[in-house]
Amino acid sequence: MNDILRERLIRKLDTLPEEKIYQILDYIDFLESKYAPKLSTAPNPLKRFAEGVEDTLRAGRMSAGMIGGTMNVMHKAVGVVTDVANAGKSVATEIAGVVSSVTSSKPTMPPQAGPAAVTTPPASPSTQTPPPPPPGDQRK
Secondary structure (H helix, E strand, O other), X not given: OOHHHHHHHHHXXXXXXXXXHHHHHHHHHHHHHXXXXXXXXXXXXXXXXXXXXXXXXXXXXOOHHHHHHHHHHHHHHHHHHHHHHHHHHHHHHHHHHHHHHHHHOOOOOOOOOOOOOOOOOOOOOOOOOOOOOOOOOOOO
């Protein structure tokens, strides 16, 4: 749909009362089920839940004003949850970036070769000194 037609439809819808807009929505659903060549894209789960609540309220013959007020609250709640989810994703992305930069910047010891490379054997258990006792441990 082109932008001019979309704006024209919105302008026309803005002049109607909510009860008539719900009738138009029902008619659009009917036309979509009968003539749409493809299914409409599914909204995210939170929006799908809000639409389900709206449909339930409409089926219960609630007034359009009551439905409108409920949907305004649902819209704000969906926005808050979406913002929290986006913040969580951002934090996770930053953590992953820090972890990858730390692991990629670890200094590596170049292997030594030739006569200069002298390895010392590990100390035998008899030559190792025991670790000092922890502070506060006064056993004798």
